[in-house]
Amino acid sequence: MSRTGREIQLAARPQGEPRESDFRLAEVQVPDPGPGEVLVSNRYMSVDPYMRGRMNDVKSYVAPFALDAPLDGGAVGEVIASHSESVSVGDTVLHGLGWRDLAVASGQAVRRVDTALAPAAAYLGVLGMPGLTAYAGLLDVAQLREGDVVFVSGAAGAVGSLVGQIAKLRGHRVIGSAGSAAKVAYLEQELGFDAAFNYRDGDVRKLLGAAAPEGIDVYFDNVGGEHLEAAVAALRPHGRVALCGAISQYNATEPAPGPRNLALVIGKRLTLRGFIVSDHSQRMGDLAREVGGWLRDGRLHNRQTVVEGLEHAPAAFIGLLKGQNTGKMLVQLS
Ligand code: NDP
Numbered sequence: 001m002s003r004t005g006r007e008i009q010l011a012a013r014p015q016g017e018p019r020e021s022d023f024r025l026a027e028v029q030v031p032d033p034g035p036g037e038v039l040v041s042n043r044y045m046s047v048d049p050y051m052r053g054r055m056n057d058v059k060s061y062v063a064p065f066a067l068d069a070p071l072d073g074g075a076v077g078e079v080i081a082s083h084s085e086s087v088s089v090g091d092t093v094l095h096g097l098g099w100r101d102l103a104v105a106s107g108q109a110v111r112r113v114d115t116a117l118a119p120a121a122a123y124l125g126v127l128g129m130p131g132l133t134a135y136a137g138l139l140d141v142a143q144l145r146e147g148d149v150v151f152v153s154g155a156a157g158a159v160g161s162l163v164g165q166i167a168k169l170r171g172h173r174v175i176g177s178a179g180s181a182a183k184v185a186y187l188e189q190e191l192g193f194d195a196a197f198n199y200r201d202g203d204v205r206k207l208l209g210a211a212a213p214e215g216i217d218v219y220f221d222n223v224g225g226e227h228l229e230a231a232v233a234a235l236r237p238h239g240r241v242a243l244c245g246a247i248s249q250y251n252a253t254e255p256a257p258g259p260r261n262l263a264l265v266i267g268k269r270l271t272l273r274g275f276i277v278s279d280h281s282q283r284m285g286d287l288a289r290e291v292g293g294w295l296r297d298g299r300l301h302n303r304q305t306v307v308e309g310l311e312h313a314p315a316a317f318i319g320l321l322k323g324q325n326t327g328k329m330l331v332q333l334s
Contacts, residue, residue, distance in 0.1 A: 005030040007070040007100035008313050014055050017251045017321070022055070023314035026070075030102045038084050038093070038107050042077035042333045045098030045310075046124040047317040052250040061276055071099040074129060076113065076120045077333075087112060094123045101310055101333050118295060125158055125328035126302050127292055129277055133244060134162035134220075135287045136280035141273050142218045142242040144170070149212060151175045151231060153199070154222030154247065156183035158328035161191060163220045165300055166291065168192050175211045177204070177227065179323045186326060191301055199223075205230040215239075223248045229259035235270055243274040251321065303327035309334060 004027055011024040033039045051073060054065045065071055075098030079091045084107025087093060093110035097103035113123045125131065137159075138144050150167040154160040155176025164187065167174045176187045176196040187196035195211040208230045217239050219231035224246025231241065249256045265272065294300035305325035307316035313331045320329040
């Protein structure tokens with residue numbers, strides 16, 4: 001017996017900024033799960049900046065999305081039928097078949113999550129991929145050391161707000177940048193950043209110089225471009241950069257020029273290191289213990305921006321790229 005489900009398909013490859021017309025809501029027949037498979041009713045799905053890259057037909061570290069096929073990505077949902085020995089009906093599971101309300105997956109491809117420890121949505125954010133990105137990027141890639149002054153861009157977003165809070169909770173001075181006065185107030189007043197600025201207020205180099213007059217030791221880069229150039233200028237000798245994302249360039253139709261001051265990297269003995277979160281899954285246990293502990297005892301703020309309804313997932317994704325989110329951007333499915 002099959003059921004009718006709904007999914008979001010990629011109707012066209014976006015040119016520059018994605019538009020609603022690049023996506024299509026389709027009704028599809030969802031088959032019964034086969035041997036070893038489960039049927040999941042999705043509750044939340046994630047929209048993430050990396051999905052923009054997958055909408056282009058270019059080779060990268062993940063394959064491009066196919067046209068006229070459903071998009072995919074992180075989701076959590078409830079198992080409503082199971083032919084898998086490891087997963088039971090009623091379990092809440094994390095898996096990679098988002099952008100649809102019903103998903104048939106191999107029991108091996110879903111992971112049970114404990115909703116007694118944290119709400120299901122947290123496994124798409126603070127205790128999931130973005131959390132691990134922040135944790136491993138800051139501690140292992142940027143090699144955070146005692147006394148480091150930390151600067152993070154995209155600071156009011158999913159990854160950035162965790163980078164800043166982890167650094168603060170470990171006793172560091174933290175500076176953040178974000179794209180509105182309301183986000184700057186959130187960073188300074190709610191998350192306890194030592195300083196923050198709105199990068200739209202002027203030259204990022206000057207704004208960072210004013211926020212960190214004595215310089216920085218670590219830059220966690222979510223943005224690239226002008227931010228990276230400003231950070232290279234502000235970094236002190238032996239400073240470290242975790243190159244996590246370059247969202248200022250994701251909609252670019254021409255290659256963007258690199259920082260003009262890269263020669264400073266030599267004299268200052270800087271380290272700039274790119275990374276991909278999936279190479280750091282061994283840190284998942286540490287994330288759950290340390291960050292999960294702060295979450296439970298209320299020391300870590302976990303703001304989310306939740307858009308209701310699968311049909312609004314394209315708008316949520318488009319909004320994410322425009323900064324309409326504070327904290328993790330999620331879509332709640334009915
Ligand atoms: P966010 O929650 O931070 O959302 C994206 C934010 O980017 C927006 O809210 C917006 O905030 C900001 N932004 C958009 N355009 C610009 C721009 N031109 N200049 C500066 N900021 C901009 O997303 P995530 O936390 O999920 O991701 C943050 C970064 O981390 C992304 O670059 C992403 O690709 C990267 N990433 C990398 C991973 C890896 O393995 N290397 C894994 C996960 C994420 P604002 O209002 O402040 O402009």
